[in-house]
Amino acid sequence: MALTVESLRVYYRTLAGDVKALDDVGFRLADGEIMGLAGESGCGKSTLGKSLIRLDGRMRYIGGRIELDGEELPIWDDEAMNPFRYRHVSLIPQYAMSALNPTRKIGRMIRELLRSRGVDFEAIRPELERRLDLVGLSTDVLDRYPIELSGGMKQRTVMVISTLLDPSLLIADEITSALDVSTQRAVATTLAGFRDRGFVKSMIVITHDLSVLYQIADTILVMYAGKLAEKASADDIVSAPRHPYTRLLISSLPEVGVRYEEHRLSGIAGRPPSLLDPPQGCRFRDRCPLASARCAKEPPFIEVAEGHSVACWEAGVEAASTPKPRERVEAV
Amino acid sequence: MSATIAPAAATERAPAKRMSGLRESLHFALRNRKLVFGLSVTVVMLVFALVGPLFAHHPPLEYGGHLSWSPTTRDGYWFGTTLQGQDVYAQFVNGLRLAFIVGALGGGIAAGIGMLVGFTAGYRSGIVDEVLNMLTNVVLVIPTFALLLVIASYLKVRGITTEAVFIGVTSWPWAARALRAQTFSLVSRDFVDMARLSGRSSWQIIWREIAPNMSSYLFMMFILLFGGAILIAATLDFIGLGPSNTISLGMMMQLSVQNAALQLHLWWWFLPPGLAIMAIVGSLYVMNVGLDEVFNPKLRAT
Amino acid sequence: MLSLRGVSKTYSVGAFGGGRLNAVLDVSFDVHPGEVLSLIGESGSGKTTIGRMILRLTPLSAGTISYDGIDLATLHRHRLKEYYRHVQGVFQDPFSSYNPIFKADRIFSMVRSEFFGDVDGRTWAAKLDRALEAVSLNPDDVLGKFPHQLSGGQLQRLLVARALLLDIRYLVADEIISMLDASTRIDVLNLLADLKQRGLGIVFITHDLSLGNYISDTTVILRHGAIVEMGATVKVFGDPRHPYTQALLASVPQLHTRWGAEEAAHATNGSPQRLVEAAELVPVDDDHLVAAQ
Numbered sequence: 001m002a003l004t005v006e007s008l009r010v011y012y013r014t015l016a017g018d019v020k021a022l023d024d025v026g027f028r029l030a031d032g033e034i035m036g037l038a039g040e041s042g043c044g045k046s047t048l049g050k051s052l053i054r055l056d057g058r059m060r061y062i063g064g065r066i067e068l069d070g071e072e073l074p075i076w077d078d079e080a081m082n083p084f085r086y087r088h089v090s091l092i093p094q095y096a097m098s099a100l101n102p103t104r105k106i107g108r109m110i111r112e113l114l115r116s117r118g119v120d121f122e123a124i125r126p127e128l129e130r131r132l133d134l135v136g137l138s139t140d141v142l143d144r145y146p147i148e149l150s151g152g153m154k155q156r157t158v159m160v161i162s163t164l165l166d167p168s169l170l171i172a173d174e175i176t177s178a179l180d181v182s183t184q185r186a187v188a189t190t191l192a193g194f195r196d197r198g199f200v201k202s203m204i205v206i207t208h209d210l211s212v213l214y215q216i217a218d219t220i221l222v223m224y225a226g227k228l229a230e231k232a233s234a235d236d237i238v239s240a241p242r243h244p245y246t247r248l249l250i251s252s253l254p255e256v257g258v259r260y261e262e263h264r265l266s267g268i269a270g271r272p273p274s275l276l277d278p279p280q281g282c283r284f285r286d287r288c289p290l291a292s293a294r295c296a297k298e299p300p301f302i303e304v305a306e307g308h309s310v311a312c313w314e315a316g317v318e319a320a321s322t323p324k325p326r327e328r329v330e331a332v
Numbered sequence: 333m334s335a336t337i338a339p340a341a342a343t344e345r346a347p348a349k350r351m352s353g354l355r356e357s358l359h360f361a362l363r364n365r366k367l368v369f370g371l372s373v374t375v376v377m378l379v380f381a382l383v384g385p386l387f388a389h390h391p392p393l394e395y396g397g398h399l400s401w402s403p404t405t406r407d408g409y410w411f412g413t414t415l416q417g418q419d420v421y422a423q424f425v426n427g428l429r430l431a432f433i434v435g436a437l438g439g440g441i442a443a444g445i446g447m448l449v450g451f452t453a454g455y456r457s458g459i460v461d462e463v464l465n466m467l468t469n470v471v472l473v474i475p476t477f478a479l480l481l482v483i484a485s486y487l488k489v490r491g492i493t494t495e496a497v498f499i500g501v502t503s504w505p506w507a508a509r510a511l512r513a514q515t516f517s518l519v520s521r522d523f524v525d526m527a528r529l530s531g532r533s534s535w536q537i538i539w540r541e542i543a544p545n546m547s548s549y550l551f552m553m554f555i556l557l558f559g560g561a562i563l564i565a566a567t568l569d570f571i572g573l574g575p576s577n578t579i580s581l582g583m584m585m586q587l588s589v590q591n592a593a594l595q596l597h598l599w600w601w602f603l604p605p606g607l608a609i610m611a612i613v614g615s616l617y618v619m620n621v622g623l624d625e626v627f628n629p630k631l632r633a634t
Numbered sequence: 635m636l637s638l639r640g641v642s643k644t645y646s647v648g649a650f651g652g653g654r655l656n657a658v659l660d661v662s663f664d665v666h667p668g669e670v671l672s673l674i675g676e677s678g679s680g681k682t683t684i685g686r687m688i689l690r691l692t693p694l695s696a697g698t699i700s701y702d703g704i705d706l707a708t709l710h711r712h713r714l715k716e717y718y719r720h721v722q723g724v725f726q727d728p729f730s731s732y733n734p735i736f737k738a739d740r741i742f743s744m745v746r747s748e749f750f751g752d753v754d755g756r757t758w759a760a761k762l763d764r765a766l767e768a769v770s771l772n773p774d775d776v777l778g779k780f781p782h783q784l785s786g787g788q789l790q791r792l793l794v795a796r797a798l799l800l801d802i803r804y805l806v807a808d809e810i811i812s813m814l815d816a817s818t819r820i821d822v823l824n825l826l827a828d829l830k831q832r833g834l835g836i837v838f839i840t841h842d843l844s845l846g847n848y849i850s851d852t853t854v855i856l857r858h859g860a861i862v863e864m865g866a867t868v869k870v871f872g873d874p875r876h877p878y879t880q881a882l883l884a885s886v887p888q889l890h891t892r893w894g895a896e897e898a899a900h901a902t903n904g905s906p907q908r909l910v911e912a913a914e915l916v917p918v919d920d921d922h923l924v925a926a927q
Contacts, residue, residue, distance in 0.1 A: 040815040180676035185885040211887035238889050252820045254848040260827045268817035522730040531715035531748045
């Protein structure tokens with residue numbers, strides 16, 4: 001197993017109290033697996049991604065255990081995590097492409113970054129150039145300033161830099177969100193290509209866009225209000241979801257070919273609970289059409305079928321009233 | 333299956349236990365040491381300026397006949413007398429009053445012009461912005477001392493109001509620049525477009541949408557201009573360009589230096605005005621730093 | 635009817651303003667009452683600029699926009715305000731559309747003081763309740779609150795309610811749901827579709843083709859400021875003729891089909907040259923036009 005996460009709890013301390021951003025989260029990631037991490041704003045997916053590398057000073061590690069390639073990651077200690085960052089676990093943060101220093105040429109920025117990690121730029125340069133070429137960038141990108149590059153080019157540059165030392169685990173946080181549809185496809189396929197070429201062993205791709213995940217991820221993990229809702233293969237999540245939240249979410253996504261007059265979609269009424277003082281029991285209870293008395297007790301996240309885990313008491317119950325996943329509409 | 337759940341009723345989260353914006357600001361304000369210290373010193377000096385003159389026994393410019401007395405309780409010369417026999421205490425409290433007047437008037441005028449120019453340039457951009465920028469730059473580089481010397485030679489009598497107006501009219505450029513930059517950033521926000529779509533005119537938008545959003549910034553800016561005006565006035569007075577019909581703190585320092593008070597050990601003549609200027613201007617700036625921390629949550633040490 | 639004819643917007647760029655950037659190039663289309671027209675394009679396509687020009691927030695460089703035959707450029711002050719009774723807009727970022735230091739319902743009192751000054755309190759309260767009901771909001775949940783106390787979805791609905799207070803004929807919706815969560819997006823979208831049934835014309839600006847496909851009757855595909863394809867939505871999506879439209883549709887991530895392997899993702903290394911002149915639109919079918927290539 002490449003990555004094992006057990007009972008992870010990460011809170012944010014605020015004036016008003018503790019925001020329980022991640023509450024008892026656990027899952028496994030195999031070697032070579034691309035896992036998509038999906039959920040809406042405030043569900044904790046970004047927190048989960050950042051806590052694996054401990055890169056946000058506001059987070060407070062409360063409990064849990066993370067193991068990568070058999071070695072425990074000291075995510076409670078900023079200093080102790082240093083040798084792991086970039087070499088074994090790498091992160092492409094959200095808005096990375098906007099965070100490039102505008103006064104530095106790309107090549108110089110990479111040189112400084114590598115020096116801070118104890119890597120000689122000249123020694124690794126041939127590999128760097130090879131990879132830039134592989135993603136479709138010419139090597140004179142190194143002599144350019146960030147402002148001269150388009151969004152897609154910057155994003156691919158950042159992706160190459162983050163994986164230069166062949167980390168075991170790459171965490172990509174919303175790297176396709178700010179891009180146009182055509183560039184999004186190029187960037188997403190490039191990302192998947194990194195795994196295929198062996199630059200990275202496993203990946204966690206964080207985004208709210210389920211359809212992009214379906215294209216490149218092997219498995220998808222859906223989160224809701226700081227807890228895990230469902231984890232299954234991408235195909236299962238999309239065609240046979242078991243958690244009511246996943247089902248409602250999938251059926252609320254418009255696709256090309258679906259028109260309002262023919263098929264009126266519906267969303268999920270209400271809002272996620274506040275994480276300052278989350279409710280007892282299942283956190284989706286208030287908005288769930290299948291909620292019953294036993295939902296007052298929090299459902300565990302357990303495997304109900306091969307490779308398919310859910311946190312719901314109703315999962316697996318094929319009652320007539322359960323929402324059926326939307327039938328595949330005639331593609332355009 | 334269509335989710336016909338009643339909209340939001342059951343899922344409204346518990347009302348946030350946050351304090352309202354104003355209450356929160358007040359909470360931090362009272363706990364901020366810089367703000368409390370700065371404000372206390374300023375208030376003490378202000379009270380002194382208002383109430384002090386009531387206790388003066390002699391008019392500030394009167395030659396009382398007692399030369400170079402050190403501070404004493406005789407005849408009410410609490411701060412002693414000058415080389416020429418004038419009551420230092422009377423001069424001091426008079427100077428304090430003038431300092432506050434110059435600060436308010438000069439700072440107020442500078443703030444007014446700064447806001448007018450800054451808001452207009454930031455909101456309008458284009459050719460209006462270019463012209464106002466040019467104006468700002470011209471006023472910025474005018475040598476104020478030279479200008480004041482020229483003016484001084486033409487005016488027979490200069491009062492404190494003239495000095496305040498002069499200061500106000502020459503110290504607004506940096507305020508205009510700062511406000512222009514702030515206005516730029518607010519103008520691009522959608523709520524300005526929303527106000528336009530509601531039929532509001534440009535000036536209405538500036539006064540009712542943009543300025544209130546910058547109220548803390550404007551407040552702090554005024555305090556800086558206030559303190560700055562006092563400092564400039566003291567400097568002008570010290571080199572002899574002060575008002576000709578009264579005595580201010582800066583003039584007291586000028587006269588004391590001219591009359592070799594330092595060599596003659598007449599410390600009561602220059603120490604009170606010097607300390608007073610330092611106290612007022614310093615406490616205003618310290619207060620400003622404290623205010624910045626109160627208004628800007630990111631600077632707070634929680 | 636809202637009519638655009640030969641609308642262009644040019645910016646001067648470069649060190650001394652010598653260069654020219656065509657944000658919008660010779661765009662013409664009509665919006666009829668009760669019709670939803672989608673302006674679809676990627677970033678830099680000019681779609682937001684067109685929306686702003688329709689709302690008179692940005693001046694035109696060339697061409698005309700007319701509302702019921704009246705040229706918008708001739709409207710000033712009083713008559714412009716009258717125009718805003720008929721045409722309104724909602725923008726992308728709900729939190730930017732509200733002045734953060736005031737309560738959210740100030741948008742309503744602003745409309746009241748500018749347009750309904752002589753209406754008494756009781757009538758206004760009833761009007762407000764009806765508008766809130768039309769957007770499925772409970773007055774107790776949203777009135778008297780600050781913007782940061784409300785969700786993005788509620789804020790966007792409030793803006794639609796504000797527009798409804800004015801009894802508008804056309805709404806310019808510029809990416810209004812792109813910053814909302816997936817589960818609330820579809821509800822706001824359905825709201826727009828319902829309003830369309832009630833006779834409201836909508837200019838729906840988006841980069842997301844699936845949204846455009848869901849609610850619009852007519853689709854206009856923009857690229858670098860010029861129209862490349864336009865017509866009835868079913869025709870543009872069902873039978874795309876322009877290579878750009880085809881490439882766009884192929885890149886959209888779908889939920890049950892994977893991207894084809896045949897289309898190697900064309901790496902966009904810098905943008906291709908922007909056009910200086912818009913290509914002419916040629917009809918390929920009834921209600922379906924494509925730019926000549």
